[in-house]
Amino acid sequence: MSYPPAASSMPRTQQSLLFPSLFKRIDVDRRLSVLEIGAALPETIDFFSQYKCRLHFAGMFSDPVLQMQTGDATEAELVDHIRKSFDFPKKTRFDLCLFWDFLNYLDDKALRAFNKAIAPYLHKKTRGHAFTVRTLDTSFSNQQYGIEQAHMFSIRPRTGMQESTFPKTQAILVNLLPNFDIDQGMLLPDGRLEVLMSAVP
Amino acid sequence: MFEKRTTSKTEPASPQSKQDSFAASSSTPSSSGRAAVIGPGIHINGDISGDENLLVEGKVDGKIRLASNHVEIGQSGRVNADITAKVIKIAGQVRGDLNGTEKVVISRSGNVHGNIVAPRMTLEDGAIFKGSIDMDPGEPAQVKVAKPVKKPVEVAVEKTAAAPKPVATDKAKGSSSYSLSGG
Numbered sequence: 001m002s003y004p005p006a007a008s009s010m011p012r013t014q015q016s017l018l019f020p021s022l023f024k025r026i027d028v029d030r031r032l033s034v035l036e037i038g039a040a041l042p043e044t045i046d047f048f049s050q051y052k053c054r055l056h057f058a059g060m061f062s063d064p065v066l067q068m069q070t071g072d073a074t075e076a077e078l079v080d081h082i083r084k085s086f087d088f089p090k091k092t093r094f095d096l097c098l099f100w101d102f103l104n105y106l107d108d109k110a111l112r113a114f115n116k117a118i119a120p121y122l123h124k125k126t127r128g129h130a131f132t133v134r135t136l137d138t139s140f141s142n143q144q145y146g147i148e149q150a151h152m153f154s155i156r157p158r159t160g161m162q163e164s165t166f167p168k169t170q171a172i173l174v175n176l177l178p179n180f181d182i183d184q185g186m187l188l189p190d191g192r193l194e195v196l197m198s199a200v201p
Numbered sequence: 202m203f204e205k206r207t208t209s210k211t212e213p214a215s216p217q218s219k220q221d222s223f224a225a226s227s228s229t230p231s232s233s234g235r236a237a238v239i240g241p242g243i244h245i246n247g248d249i250s251g252d253e254n255l256l257v258e259g260k261v262d263g264k265i266r267l268a269s270n271h272v273e274i275g276q277s278g279r280v281n282a283d284i285t286a287k288v289i290k291i292a293g294q295v296r297g298d299l300n301g302t303e304k305v306v307i308s309r310s311g312n313v314h315g316n317i318v319a320p321r322m323t324l325e326d327g328a329i330f331k332g333s334i335d336m337d338p339g340e341p342a343q344v345k346v347a348k349p350v351k352k353p354v355e356v357a358v359e360k361t362a363a364a365p366k367p368v369a370t371d372k373a374k375g376s377s378s379y380s381l382s383g384g
Contacts, residue, residue, distance in 0.1 A: 031337075039329070039330075040324055040328070040329075040330040040331075040334075041324070042323075042324045042325065042326060045322055045323075045324050045334065045336075048336060049321075049322070049336050051336070052336065052337045053335075053336055054333055054334070054335050054336070055333060055334045055336065056332075056333045057330055057331055057332060057333070057334075058331070059331040088333075
């Protein structure tokens, strides 16, 4: 079996002024439960190794839901599929959800399904982080994110072809993802909006 | 043991190298003794336990429990099993939970789907992992939030001159109003 080539060993970095504040709001004295919606990257694991935590890597960027959403699948079928993909223990309640730009890879139907699928795993103090856009003509690069430091993300090119994107403005996002409210946003130079969110389960 | 094996990971396994790995099964030294080898042509259906290091280049369906030893799943190894060992190194494919009492390492060719419990965990560039990792640094967690450096290190998104701008976002749901500070 052949393996995909390793991602660049020298990831680029992106500064974040918002991300550190997530950790000021979270009770880090108890075991953190963290959802990383994407792939496991070494730097993310290294970063969280300083915390007593359980890290869940959902690997959703390579999940079939990204192809299913463009087919005939109903919202209920997508909910069912996403829940099976998650495969989280029933008692899991995330303190922190790292969505990165994943929500922009879901069309409206799939995002509503995602909202329902993730609902059982949220609690009143769940916080989230994501990228949205200010205007719908903003594009997303085929890249994956990791955490070098609280204020510094790593960016690596994603292997494989980029899936279709459905950029979401803040207004669209909160309508389709009502389990989260947006607390704070930071406009980035390329038109993306970095947002911190609170769950409203 | 593991250090010696890593040299072969970059090369495709040839029949000769497979023979070598078999030959090594009775003589390979390791940190705590010899290592048993399950060769690429072997398929085990059942549980494995004992007191010896183990290298799996074949296929295992069951459980592997070698709590005081090292277990390595080689690049050609295909394992459907929960693994408990002192040190676990994965270069092949594993579907199952890993409990490493000392350390778990997923090499760049490794592909793991399962949950990991270990005090130390290393994921090499290119490794594929889906599941959860329980981490405990061994002392009460402390917030280590570094202050953003004033000088942007390397804004990778796009090399535009503009710095990130704070956006006052309304807490009210559905609000799309932004208050952009400056150009």
